[in-house]
Amino acid sequence: MPRISVTVDGVTYEDDVEPRLLLVYYLRERLGLTGTNVGCDTSNCGACTVLFNGRSAKSCTILAAQADGAEVTTIQGLARNGEWHPLQKAFNAEHGLQCGYCTPGMIMASVDLLEHNDDPTDEEVRHGLEGNLCRCTGYQNIVKAVRAAAGEVREGATS
Amino acid sequence: MTDTATPATGGIGDAPVRKEDAKLVTGQTTWTDNIAFPGMTYMAVLRSPMAHAKINSVDVSAALEQPGVLAAFSGADLADEWAGPLPCAWPVTPDMVHPDHWPIAKDEARYVGDAVAVVVARDRFAAADALEHIAVDYEPLDAVVDMEAAIADGAALVHGDHGTNTTYTWPFSNGDVDEAFNGAHKVVTRRFINQRLIPNAIEPRAVVVAPIAAANEFTMYTATQVPHILRLMLALTTGVPESKLRVIAPDVGGGFGSKLNVYAEELMALVLAKRLGRPIKWTETRSEGYQTTIHGRDQIQDVEAAFDEDGRLRGLRVKLLADMGAYLQLVTPGIPILGALMYPAIYKMDAYDFSCTGVFTNKTPTDAYRGAGRPEATYAIERTMDEAAVELGMDPMDLRRRNWITHEEFPFTTIAGMTYDSGNYEAATDKAMELFDYDGMRAEQQRRREAGDRYQLGIGISTYTEACGIAPSRVLGSLDYGAGGWEHATVRMLPSGKVEVVTGLSPHGQGHETTFSQIVADTLGVPFEDVEILHGDTKVAPQGLDTYGSRSLAVGGIAIYKATQRMLDKLKTAAAHMLEASPDDLEFSGGQFSVQGSPDTAMALGNVVLGVFAAHDLPDGYEPTLSAEFTFDPENFSFPHGTHLCAVEVDTETGMPQITKYVAVDDVGNVINPQIVDGQVHGGLAQGIAQALYEEAVYDDAGNLTTGSIVDYYVPGAPDLPEYTTDRTVTPATSNPLGVKGVGEAGTIASTPAVVNAVLDAVRHLGVTDLDMPCSPERVWRALQEGSASRDQVAAQAQGGQHA
Amino acid sequence: MIPAAFDYTRVGSVDEAVQALGQHGEDAKVLAGGHSLIPLLRLRLAFPSVLVDVGRVxxxxxxxxxxxxxxxxxxxxxxxxxxxxxxxxxxxxxxxxxxxxxxxxxxxxxxxxxxxxxxxxxxxxxxxxxxxxxxxxxxxxxxxxxxxxxxxxxxxxxxxxxxxxxxxxxxxxKLGSDWGHNYQKFNRVAQAWAIVGSLALVRRSDGSIDEARIGLTHMGSVPLRASATEQALAGASTDVIADACDQAAEGTSPPEDLNARADYRQHLARVLTRRAVEHALGG
Missing domain, CATH: 3.30.465.10 (Uridine Diphospho-n-acetylenolpyruvylglucosamine Reductase; domain 3)
Incomplete structure (x- = not known):
C-alpha cells in the first residue's frame, strides 16, 4: 500500500492508502473532513472541488496516492483565524446558496478564479465556474456573490 | 400582521442573511453521508441490467465468501421481512391497478435498476466488490418502453398477472363540451410531449440506520423531504412499531420532489440493521440514482381548444397519457391529477373535459418533480394559446387578455371548480411588458425577419397561475389522496427570553429557519437571532406532514404564525394579572405589554415569560406553560401567478437557440423575505428552462437508459443559463392571515412554455410549426429544413396554380 | 464510484515507466493527470491491475x-x-x-x-x-x-x-505571425464534449490564402482533416471560402448519437469550418 504524506488545511498527515482510494474519500473518511462533498461519479458536478497545490481540482478524480507531498485546502481550511474568506461572506450576503451541497466546491472553484482574475465580468465568472453544477440557485446569485467578493478581495489587496 | 414595530432587520419583509448558511459555507454540515457510527457497515445493491426479465435464480454464496462481507440476500431471501409492499398513498380511482412493489424483486425485474440482491460489508469497497460475485440467472422478457405501444392490443405486459398496462383512467368534465366545440369558429388541436426528466438534487440520496436491535428500536437518518410520512410508511412496510422508529432528515441537499418518497433502500437498510444489529449506511452514486430515484413528467398531452371568431375561448379538451414507469411509488398516479384542474389556468371558458390514462412501462417509476403535474398543464395551455393566436391571426398577448379572468372578477371559480381567491393578471403583465420592452423587442424581431438575419429573434409568453400550498385536507380527501394537508407548529418561550419553534415541515434548501424566524420575531417583537427553528426529526417535531408542493410558508408558516399568536394570548393573560389590569385593556407593541391609555404601566415580554416560568404569582387556574401549538389546515390552495417573457435568438444555420432576455414578474402575495423569494424564482426558472432546452431522460427500445449519467443528461451550468430580470406585483392571498402564497415551484411551472414559445416564434415565419422539448439545436435545425422544404412546396403549388 | 482494486507504482523516469509497463504488460495502464482514466475506473469500465504514475516524470x-x-x-x-x-x-x-x-x-x-x-x-x-x-x-x-x-x-x-x-x-x-486560427466548438452545455468542432489554421498573404489546415473533432472514429476544403483554399482568394467549406464534410462518416445524426454533424462541419476560417482570417 502506498504511503503518503499530505498536508490538508495546514495539518500534515502520513497514511498508508489503498491505491484505489480517491482523494475525496481520503478527506472524508480517513481525515473526517466531510466539508468536501461527492455529488456525482463522472467528474461533472464539482461538489468535491478543493485546492490542490493551490489550484482548484476535483478531489473525486485524484487518487489519494497521487496526493503524496501535496498541499490541499478544503472549505474547512478557508477561514483565517475564525474570519470567513470574502467568498464565504459574499455567498451568505448575496444568497448564493440554497441547499448548500454544491457550495463548498463552488466556493473553492471561486477562490481559484479570483486569485487569477480579481475583477471578473459576469461572463468570466460563469465560464470560470463551468465545472460546478448547482441545482438550486439558477446561478444568478452565485455570480453576484463572486463579483461582490472580488470587490472585497481587491480592497483587501490595496489596503 | 401584528401591529408590533418591525425590527430594523429580521422582521417580515426584510432580508436578513440566512441563518442556515454558517454551516453550509464552512463545511460543517451534517449530510446523511457524513454520519458515522462505531461498527458502521455499508450496503450495496445489485440491480437488474435488463428492463424486463424473469429471475430464475440468485446465487449470493460467492459474495458471502468475500472478505469483509457480513450478509448478502436475494429478494426471495428477504421475502418474509416485509409487512407490506412499498406504499402508494394515492389510489386515484377505486379500480386502479396497483401491483405489489417489493423492495427487492423476487421473481421478475421490471426496469433497469430494479433491485435484485443486496449486500452488507465492512466498508464501501468490500460492498462494491461483493456485488461482482453475485450470480443472477435472468431470462429476458419483452420490454415495453413506449406509452402508446404499451396500451396497444397485444403489448407485452409489465405486470403480466394484471392483464393490462393501464393502471387507471381518471376523468373530469364540466359544462357542455360538445356545444362548445360544435359551435366553434376555430378548433386548435395539438399534441405536446412533456418529456421525462431526472430531478438531480445535487446531494445524492443516502440513508443511515442506527439500531438498538435488542430493544427493536431504530433511528434512521435519511436524505428525505418527508421524515414524518416516511416513519409511518416504514412502520407499515416493515412491521417495526411507529413508536419505535425515529426518522431524522439531517441537512438535506435539495429534493425537488425526488426525496418526497419512500424508497426501497430505506426499507432494506432498516430490515438489514434489524437483522444484523449493526448500523448500516447506503449512499447512491449519481448514475445509480439515475436508474432508481424517481423521474418526473413523461406525459403525452393531446389538447383541443375551441374559439370564437373574436378569440374567445369556448372550451378545452385534454387527453393525457401519463407514464408511471414500472411501479407506483408514493404519489405516482396522482401527479397528473395535480395538474388536471389547472389546464384552464387563468382563462374563462364554457366547458372543460379532461381524462388521464396512467400507463405502466419498463422504466424507472415517475413521481413528483418540481411542480408535479402543474408544469405539464401550464406548458400545454400556454403553448396552446400561442398556437391559437397564430391560427386566429391575433397577437398572443391580446388573445390572452381577451380570455383571462380580470382582477375585478376575484374570487373566481374556474370551469375546473377551483376557486382562485385573488389575482391581478393585468398588473403583472403590464409590468413584465414594460421591463421587457415588449414593443421594442417586437420591432427588433420584425427588423431581423425583414433583413433575413442569420440570428432570428423570438418572443415567448407565459401568463401562468398554479395551485400550491398543499393543501386543504378536504380537497385532498375528495381526490382520494391518502393523507391530509395540515401542518403543525409549536412555539416555546425559554425562560431567558429566547424562542424555540418546532415545525412539522422538513426543509432542504428553502431557508425556512430564516423566513420563519422573521415571522416569529415580527410577531413577538424579539430579535431575529433569538428565534430557533427546530425541524426534521420525528422525536423533536412529532407532528408534521413535511415539505413539498410549495406548502411550507402558506401552510406551515401560517401554523407557526398562529401558534405564536396563541403564545402571545396566553402571556397576555399573565401580563394582565401582573400589571393588575384587564386583558382587554392590554396592548402589545415593541416587545412589551402596556395598558391602553397609560403607557408607563408596562411589562416587557421577557419579564412576563420569567413570571410564568417562576409561577409564583399567576391568576387562579392559569396553566404555567410557556408553549403553544397550532395545527393549520388551509381552506384553499394558494394561487401564485405572473407573466414571464422570454427572448430567444436562434442561429438559423445551426439551429442553436439562446436565451437573450428573460423577464419574470411574479405575484406570490405578501413577501416575508424578498431575497429568498427571488432565489426560489431563479432556481425555478433554471429548472424550467432546462426542460425547454437541455434535459431529457432517453431510453432505447430495449429499455436501457441512454442518458445514464450526468455526462449525457444535460444539467445546465452557469454559462448555459441567462441572467434573469425578476420583479413582483403583490396581490395578497385572502386564504391565510399573512396573505402569502407559495413560490417554490412557480418559476419552473411558468418558464418552460415561455422558452419554447420563444424558440418557435423565432422560426415560425421560416415554416416551423412544431418543436418537441428539449429544443436541441438538431431538432430546431431539422424543423428549419422541413420548414423550408414545405415553404418551397407551397410556393411551387402557388406558382403552379397561377399557370393553371 | 468505487474502482476495482489495482496496484499503483510511481515512476521517476520514462525508462522506469517503460520498464514497469513491460513487467505488467496488457494489464498495466499509464496514469498521468488521471482525468480520462479515473472516470473510467470509477464506473468500473476499465480494470487495470497496475497503474504506472508518470505524473512526476x-x-x-x-x-x-x-x-x-x-x-x-x-x-x-x-x-x-x-x-x-x-x-x-x-x-x-x-x-x-x-x-x-x-x-x-x-x-x-x-x-x-x-x-x-x-x-x-x-x-x-x-x-x-x-x-x-x-x-x-x-x-x-x-x-x-x-x-x-x-x-x-x-x-x-x-x-x-x-x-x-x-x-x-x-x-x-512554430507558426509564424502570418497564421491565423480559430476553433469552433459546438456543444449544448458548456461542460459537454463537442458535438462537432472545427479548427482552422490559415496562412494568409496579400488577400489570398496560402495554406489552410482544418482539423475536425467528433466527425469520425478518429480526428480528421477536412482535406477537400484545405485543397480548395490553398492559394485561393477569400471569395471561395464558402464554396470550399461546403466540402468540409467530404469523406467523413460521423457517429450518430442523441445530439446529432450523421447528416447534421456533416452540416455542422461545413458551417463551423466556414466560421472558423472566416474568424481565422480576422473576419
Whole structure:
C-alpha cells in the first residue's frame, strides 16, 4: 500500500492508502473532513472541488496516492483565524446558496478564479465556474456573490 | 400582521442573511453521508441490467465468501421481512391497478435498476466488490418502453398477472363540451410531449440506520423531504412499531420532489440493521440514482381548444397519457391529477373535459418533480394559446387578455371548480411588458425577419397561475389522496427570553429557519437571532406532514404564525394579572405589554415569560406553560401567478437557440423575505428552462437508459443559463392571515412554455410549426429544413396554380 | 464510484515507466493527470491491475524551444500549456484550444498528452494535434520513435500506443505571425464534449490564402482533416471560402448519437469550418 504524506488545511498527515482510494474519500473518511462533498461519479458536478497545490481540482478524480507531498485546502481550511474568506461572506450576503451541497466546491472553484482574475465580468465568472453544477440557485446569485467578493478581495489587496 | 414595530432587520419583509448558511459555507454540515457510527457497515445493491426479465435464480454464496462481507440476500431471501409492499398513498380511482412493489424483486425485474440482491460489508469497497460475485440467472422478457405501444392490443405486459398496462383512467368534465366545440369558429388541436426528466438534487440520496436491535428500536437518518410520512410508511412496510422508529432528515441537499418518497433502500437498510444489529449506511452514486430515484413528467398531452371568431375561448379538451414507469411509488398516479384542474389556468371558458390514462412501462417509476403535474398543464395551455393566436391571426398577448379572468372578477371559480381567491393578471403583465420592452423587442424581431438575419429573434409568453400550498385536507380527501394537508407548529418561550419553534415541515434548501424566524420575531417583537427553528426529526417535531408542493410558508408558516399568536394570548393573560389590569385593556407593541391609555404601566415580554416560568404569582387556574401549538389546515390552495417573457435568438444555420432576455414578474402575495423569494424564482426558472432546452431522460427500445449519467443528461451550468430580470406585483392571498402564497415551484411551472414559445416564434415565419422539448439545436435545425422544404412546396403549388 | 482494486507504482523516469509497463504488460495502464482514466475506473469500465504514475516524470513536463518546433511534455497540464509563454508566442492556437478543454478544474490536473493518448475523437486535442501536423515521441521497449499525428490515431479510443508504450512528448511546429486560427466548438452545455468542432489554421498573404489546415473533432472514429476544403483554399482568394467549406464534410462518416445524426454533424462541419476560417482570417 502506498504511503503518503499530505498536508490538508495546514495539518500534515502520513497514511498508508489503498491505491484505489480517491482523494475525496481520503478527506472524508480517513481525515473526517466531510466539508468536501461527492455529488456525482463522472467528474461533472464539482461538489468535491478543493485546492490542490493551490489550484482548484476535483478531489473525486485524484487518487489519494497521487496526493503524496501535496498541499490541499478544503472549505474547512478557508477561514483565517475564525474570519470567513470574502467568498464565504459574499455567498451568505448575496444568497448564493440554497441547499448548500454544491457550495463548498463552488466556493473553492471561486477562490481559484479570483486569485487569477480579481475583477471578473459576469461572463468570466460563469465560464470560470463551468465545472460546478448547482441545482438550486439558477446561478444568478452565485455570480453576484463572486463579483461582490472580488470587490472585497481587491480592497483587501490595496489596503 | 401584528401591529408590533418591525425590527430594523429580521422582521417580515426584510432580508436578513440566512441563518442556515454558517454551516453550509464552512463545511460543517451534517449530510446523511457524513454520519458515522462505531461498527458502521455499508450496503450495496445489485440491480437488474435488463428492463424486463424473469429471475430464475440468485446465487449470493460467492459474495458471502468475500472478505469483509457480513450478509448478502436475494429478494426471495428477504421475502418474509416485509409487512407490506412499498406504499402508494394515492389510489386515484377505486379500480386502479396497483401491483405489489417489493423492495427487492423476487421473481421478475421490471426496469433497469430494479433491485435484485443486496449486500452488507465492512466498508464501501468490500460492498462494491461483493456485488461482482453475485450470480443472477435472468431470462429476458419483452420490454415495453413506449406509452402508446404499451396500451396497444397485444403489448407485452409489465405486470403480466394484471392483464393490462393501464393502471387507471381518471376523468373530469364540466359544462357542455360538445356545444362548445360544435359551435366553434376555430378548433386548435395539438399534441405536446412533456418529456421525462431526472430531478438531480445535487446531494445524492443516502440513508443511515442506527439500531438498538435488542430493544427493536431504530433511528434512521435519511436524505428525505418527508421524515414524518416516511416513519409511518416504514412502520407499515416493515412491521417495526411507529413508536419505535425515529426518522431524522439531517441537512438535506435539495429534493425537488425526488426525496418526497419512500424508497426501497430505506426499507432494506432498516430490515438489514434489524437483522444484523449493526448500523448500516447506503449512499447512491449519481448514475445509480439515475436508474432508481424517481423521474418526473413523461406525459403525452393531446389538447383541443375551441374559439370564437373574436378569440374567445369556448372550451378545452385534454387527453393525457401519463407514464408511471414500472411501479407506483408514493404519489405516482396522482401527479397528473395535480395538474388536471389547472389546464384552464387563468382563462374563462364554457366547458372543460379532461381524462388521464396512467400507463405502466419498463422504466424507472415517475413521481413528483418540481411542480408535479402543474408544469405539464401550464406548458400545454400556454403553448396552446400561442398556437391559437397564430391560427386566429391575433397577437398572443391580446388573445390572452381577451380570455383571462380580470382582477375585478376575484374570487373566481374556474370551469375546473377551483376557486382562485385573488389575482391581478393585468398588473403583472403590464409590468413584465414594460421591463421587457415588449414593443421594442417586437420591432427588433420584425427588423431581423425583414433583413433575413442569420440570428432570428423570438418572443415567448407565459401568463401562468398554479395551485400550491398543499393543501386543504378536504380537497385532498375528495381526490382520494391518502393523507391530509395540515401542518403543525409549536412555539416555546425559554425562560431567558429566547424562542424555540418546532415545525412539522422538513426543509432542504428553502431557508425556512430564516423566513420563519422573521415571522416569529415580527410577531413577538424579539430579535431575529433569538428565534430557533427546530425541524426534521420525528422525536423533536412529532407532528408534521413535511415539505413539498410549495406548502411550507402558506401552510406551515401560517401554523407557526398562529401558534405564536396563541403564545402571545396566553402571556397576555399573565401580563394582565401582573400589571393588575384587564386583558382587554392590554396592548402589545415593541416587545412589551402596556395598558391602553397609560403607557408607563408596562411589562416587557421577557419579564412576563420569567413570571410564568417562576409561577409564583399567576391568576387562579392559569396553566404555567410557556408553549403553544397550532395545527393549520388551509381552506384553499394558494394561487401564485405572473407573466414571464422570454427572448430567444436562434442561429438559423445551426439551429442553436439562446436565451437573450428573460423577464419574470411574479405575484406570490405578501413577501416575508424578498431575497429568498427571488432565489426560489431563479432556481425555478433554471429548472424550467432546462426542460425547454437541455434535459431529457432517453431510453432505447430495449429499455436501457441512454442518458445514464450526468455526462449525457444535460444539467445546465452557469454559462448555459441567462441572467434573469425578476420583479413582483403583490396581490395578497385572502386564504391565510399573512396573505402569502407559495413560490417554490412557480418559476419552473411558468418558464418552460415561455422558452419554447420563444424558440418557435423565432422560426415560425421560416415554416416551423412544431418543436418537441428539449429544443436541441438538431431538432430546431431539422424543423428549419422541413420548414423550408414545405415553404418551397407551397410556393411551387402557388406558382403552379397561377399557370393553371 | 468505487474502482476495482489495482496496484499503483510511481515512476521517476520514462525508462522506469517503460520498464514497469513491460513487467505488467496488457494489464498495466499509464496514469498521468488521471482525468480520462479515473472516470473510467470509477464506473468500473476499465480494470487495470497496475497503474504506472508518470505524473512526476520531469522529462515529461513543461514546454521547451527546439528551433522551429516547440516540444510539449506529455504530462504537462492543460493549464500549464495554456499559459506557457512559448506556446502563447509561437503557437497561440494551442492555448486557445486547450482553454476550451473540460473545465478549470480538469485543466488544472488533466494533461496535454493524456487528452491525446486517450484517443477520443470527441476530445478537442486530437484534432488540434492533427491540424498542427504534430509529431508524437513514444518510448517503448524498443527505444524511442517518432509518430506523425496522421498515423497516431487508429480507431475509436485506439492509437498506435502499445501496452508497453509511453507518450513522452509532442512536437509542434512554430507558426509564424502570418497564421491565423480559430476553433469552433459546438456543444449544448458548456461542460459537454463537442458535438462537432472545427479548427482552422490559415496562412494568409496579400488577400489570398496560402495554406489552410482544418482539423475536425467528433466527425469520425478518429480526428480528421477536412482535406477537400484545405485543397480548395490553398492559394485561393477569400471569395471561395464558402464554396470550399461546403466540402468540409467530404469523406467523413460521423457517429450518430442523441445530439446529432450523421447528416447534421456533416452540416455542422461545413458551417463551423466556414466560421472558423472566416474568424481565422480576422473576419
Amino acid at each position: 520531469d522529462e515529461m513536463r513543461g514546454v521547451r524551444d527546439d528551433g522551429d518546433h516547440l516540444v510539449i511534455g506529455a504530462a504537462t497540464t492543460h493549464d500549464e500549456v495554456m499559459h506557457d509563454d512559448l506556446v502563447r508566442q509561437h503557437c497561440p492556437v494551442i492555448s486557445d484550444v486547450v482553454s476550451q478543454v473540460g473545465d478549470p478544474q480538469v485543466r488544472h490536473r488533466g494533461t496535454f498528452g493524456g487528452g491525446i493518448a486517450h484517443g477520443d475523437p470527441a476530445g478537442d486535442l486530437p484534432a488540434l494535434a492533427l491540424a498542427l501536423d504534430a509529431t508524437f515521441v513514444i518510448a517503448g521497449s524498443g527505444g524511442r520513435r517518432d509518430v506523425a499525428a496522421s498515423d497516431f490515431f487508429v480507431d475509436y479510443l485506439q492509437t498506435v500506443l502499445g501496452a508497453e508504450d509511453v507518450l513522452v512528448e509532442i512536437k509542434v511546429p
